[in-house]
Amino acid sequence: MEILMSILAGTLFAAGVYLILQKQLLKIVLGTALLSHGAHLFILTMGKLNRGKPPILIEGIKDYTDPLPQALILTSIVISFGVTSFLLVLAYRTYQSNKTDMMDQLRGTDDE
Amino acid sequence: MMSNLVFLPIFIPLFFGALLVFFNKKQKATVNISFLVVLLNFGVSIFLSYHVFSTGPLTLETGGWKAPYGIILVADKLSVIMILAVNVIALTAAIFALSSVTEKMIEHYFYPLFFLLIAGVSGAFLTGDLFNLFVFFEVLLMASYGLIIIGGSKHQFRESVKYILLNLFSSILFVTTVAFLYSVTGTVNMAQLGERVGQVEQQGILTGIGILLFIVFATKGALFPLYFWLPKSYIVPSPIVSALFGALLTKVGVYSMLRVFTLIFSHKLELTHTFFIWIATLTMIIGVIGALSTSNVKLIIAYNIMPAIGFMLLGIGTFSAESLAGTIYYLVHDMAIKAALFFLAGLLVWHAGTSNLKKMGGYIKTAPLMGWMFFIAALILAGIPPFSGFIGKYLLLRGAMDEGHYIAAGVGLLSSLLILFSVIRIFIGAFWGELKEEPKQSVRTSGLAASAVLIAISILLGVGAEWFYPYVQAAADSLIDPQIYIDYVLKE
Structure with missing residues (x-):
């Protein structure tokens, strides 16, 4: 199971990196969303996938599900959700004011 | 009870920042409340520093969860020095804001975002x-996203x-790296990480994780080759925002490196820290070349952030008690002087109505005070004795020489000269000669006052080095021996 999850996370990373290397702003934003999904799945996998076990740590009990990665993911999901929505609005405003959404045209000169 | 004190430098700006959202249409009230809050937070940070230096570090275990299970906040010597520096910057920024923050900026939540930034930076310095x-x-990035687009x-x-x-992108990389580290060591508590990295069998994986973390912090701190985003994005917002970014944001990256690479990843010095020294050297070179390449006043100052970060990284790479003290000294000095220079550059650009150095000239007649302050600030930045830059650079370069890093030390000396040249170029171009164009507006008094306070602090840090140095040395000593921190946090 861990291996499958790792492959999935890796695929998400690959697709995300491919998208952020594009020129169009919207594709880049989608790329960062995929990247953060990959990162979240990765955190989940790193805590070892243990099904049907209680998430507690009492002395003597060896078999348990680690609750910490899930707490970490929840925090991270909320953050990336907020940043992505902000980024979408910003991308739209950038497109409106600069009249382009291609990164290679979003360049400036020194004298501004 | 005293341990709750640790939370206050985060809580006060967070609480009042949220509260001020309701007052965005009431300009006067917002400005007055903000000033009081900044003063209050400054007072708290002085008390916290006094307490930590007289009775030892403080920790707060939030929710009563004992370390390493709960989230803990640790105020050790390094943290409180940084908190104090942040609040000095916040205070001067509040003074500068009196004349530079327009009604429109207040309406677009400048002050709430400003306080969120302070809360985020303080939190980064205090967390364990x-x-x-x-x-x-x-938290601090979210606030900075808001601040950078005001206007x-x-x-x-x-x-x-x-x-x-x-x-x-670097944040996503950060989470991924934390996940790696968690899977290898089974903890995210820094003290426990510091304890467990020595016990991990496969040290190679740890070194890899260490370098990944370095890439994250290098992106935040604008080190070579991950600096390219910094100069242009730091000059587009209002001068007060540029000053806050230049003084605080990159320094959080340096602080994190200082913490992580002394406490956790100090097991493979010959590999990681030698790598740091090369990166530091290249950062200095690229930074000064950038500063010399442009005639945009703001851009010159923004490029000058990079060699300073290079100097600090040189201290971390050298990794001796003396060089770490140098890094901390330089960190505090650089926060003050970068804020001052961004303030002065902003005032100059307003005064001249352009940021192009070639269109300026002769402003010493119309703004003598600003001109001379700029001159002193340039000397401080380059590290001319007896100012504060000299003390930091002296410690860093002597540390590097003692450990045999002659090339890096030589580049450091040379880049200091070029830094001086790049900033004095602004002084010569903008203030000497005949008046080319009539100034567009008079110099704003509160802006000058804020710069004067920061320059006075820098001079004090230089002239009074004998008083401040013992505190910095104590902070560096506790960094070089991570066991003190580990024992204290885990209460063994």
């Missing part, structure tokens, strides 16, 4: 948990998109 460090990074001009949008995308 690697994941929590990521969360506070996000909403075309080029602000253009540059902030790049700034945000790059920071977002």
